[in-house]
Amino acid sequence: MGSRQVTFRGQQITVAGLGVSGISAARALAGLGASVTVVDGGDNEGLRARAEELRAEGVAVRLADAETLPEGTELVVTSPGWKPGSPLFAAAAAVGVDVVGDVEIAWRLRGPGAAPWLAVTGTNGKTTTTRMLAAILEAAGLRTAAVGNIGTPIVDLVLGEEKFDVLAVELSSYQLHWAPSLRAHSAAVLNLAPDHLDWHGSMRAYAADKGRVYEGNQVACVYNVADPATEELVRAADVEEGCRAIGFTLGTPAPSQLGVVEGLLVDRAFVADRQKQAQELAEVTDVRPPVPHNIANALAAAALARAYGVEPAAVREGLRAFRPDPHRIEHVADVDSVAYVDDSKATNTHAAEASLASYESIVWIAGGLAKGATFDELVQKAAPRLRGVVLIGADRALIREALARHAPGVPVVDLDRTDTGAMSAAVQEAARLAKSGDTVLMAPACASMDMFTNYNKRGEAFAAAVRELDAASA
Known part of the structure; x- marks a missing residue:
């Protein structure tokens, strides 16, 4: 990936967190000649084992104290989940020490001729879109990898020997918050809905961190036509001269957009005459599964690939080759002419709304930890599609109350259980x-x-x- 910009030799660096990204950053920075101390508030057998491994490699580790800044610290590198208000970061700010994340470190380590980044963020669909994008890039014959919030820690990849032409990079709002100098070739914000507000403090702060992905973009800022907040982030971004706003839509695309026409994914952005021309990229049935929000993911991935210059044929080939990760609208089986679909990844209301919009007549299994969410809007939109609802989990009462308000005629089974065996009972109900x-x-x-x-x-x-149900009905 080109000669490296090694800027950390001799620096006193504190790494916050003894998780995967923290260990990766600590090893990489120590290998580059920095003096590294890892701090973590926990102290258990697993953490102590990890600490001993790092100490054997010359890294200092301090457990059971995540609040005191080690003396002489010149830079703090944080794991993504640490909140901005953490006492360690307040201590760093008090002495003028910067706090950055592993994505920022990876970006700084890139050298001349390094692979450009095509970046993907959003409340939902990031991993699927990033992996779709990598599949399209591979189909175009490019050396690529899906990295960032998925797969190999990005610092390890940048320091590795393998050469890449371009990277598909999934970025969470946490990672973007701690990556001030990141400048992507092109980037997409898929959607925005309230999430992680306990971390960011407000929806405005959450959106602002997502919007950082557009800063300094060179070729394209890809946004969701159906989600005006994503276009607002494009308008607010400071981009390079000539960078374009490219929309994606499930409807007929306007000029400078990708969209859907008569069962085809089409491009009216990267064509010679976008006022009059539309380039066919793939069929809707090339997307697996071909449900609305997944088609939107495919269009966003296609837009980033086209921004990088990928030919239409590779978009089709990549989408056909792509297989979604487990637990994302995954068809499990048909039992007695009823389809059973696993979308356990729908961990917030925005994701569940997209999932519920994909089917006409639904028995919905829902519930768990609400994380401060409310369910009125979700239930209101889904009500016409609901045949019945089975509720499980600690915060199921919140969904039950929303159903009583907005779908009073829908049968509801409230399973007063939070044990793992409750799922079998839920499926039977x-x-x-x-x-x-x-x-x-x-x-x-x-x-x-x-x-x-x-x-x-x-x-x-x-x-x-x-x-089990299928076996019993056989």
Whole structure:
């Protein structure tokens, strides 16, 4: 990736957090000649084992104290989840020490001729869009990788020996907050909805951090026509001369947009005469699954690829080759002419709304940890599609109350359980409510940690319960 800009030799650097990104940053910076101290507020067997490994590599580690700034610190490198108001960062600010994240470190380490970044952010759909983009770039014969908030830690990739032509980079709002000098070739904000407000402090601050992805863009700022807030972020961004605003829409595209016409994904942005021309890129059926919000993801990925100069044929080939990650609108099975779909990744109301809009007649399994969310708008929009609802999890009462207000005629089964076995009962209750042609959709609109380790485990429990149901009906 070109000769490196090594700027950390001899620096006293404090790394906040002993997680994956913290360990990656600590090792990389120590390898570049920095004097590194890792701090973490925890102190358990797992952390102590990680600490010993790092100490053996010459990295100092301080456990059970995440508030005191080590003496002589010249730079703090934080893991993404640490809140801006953390006492460690206040201590750094008091002595004029900058706080940055691992993405910022990776950006600073890029040398001349380094691979440009095509960046993706948004409340929902980031991982799918980034992986779609990487599949399209690969289909175009480019050396690429999907990195950032997914896959290999980005610092490791930048310091690695493998050469890349271009990178597909997923960025969370946390990562963008701590990456002030990042300047992408092109970037997309897929959508904006309230999320992580406890971290950012307000919707305005959350949106501003998402909008950082557009700063300094060279070729294209890709926005969602259906979400005006994303276009506002483009308008507010300070970009390079000649950088264009490119919209994507599920409707017929205007000039400088990508959209859908008669079952085709088309481009009216990167064509010779965008007033009169539209270039076919793929068929809607080339997108898996071809549900509305996933088609929007595909259009955003296509827009970034086209901004990089990828030919239309590679867009089609890449979308056909792409396979979504598990637990994202994943069809598990059909049992007695009822489809069972796992969208455990729908951990907030915005994601669940997109999922619910994808099917006509639904028995909805929902509930978990609400993270401060409200459900009135979600239930109001989904009400005409709901055949029945099965509620699980700690905050299910919030959804039940919204259903009583906005969908009083919809049958609701309230399972007063938060044990992991509740999922099997939920699937059985959903099967009882469902009729031929319905979809039983597990799109919880909540986090999973009240019942499961993560959304993956929740999705696996749902799939196992569906398989049990299928075996029993055989």
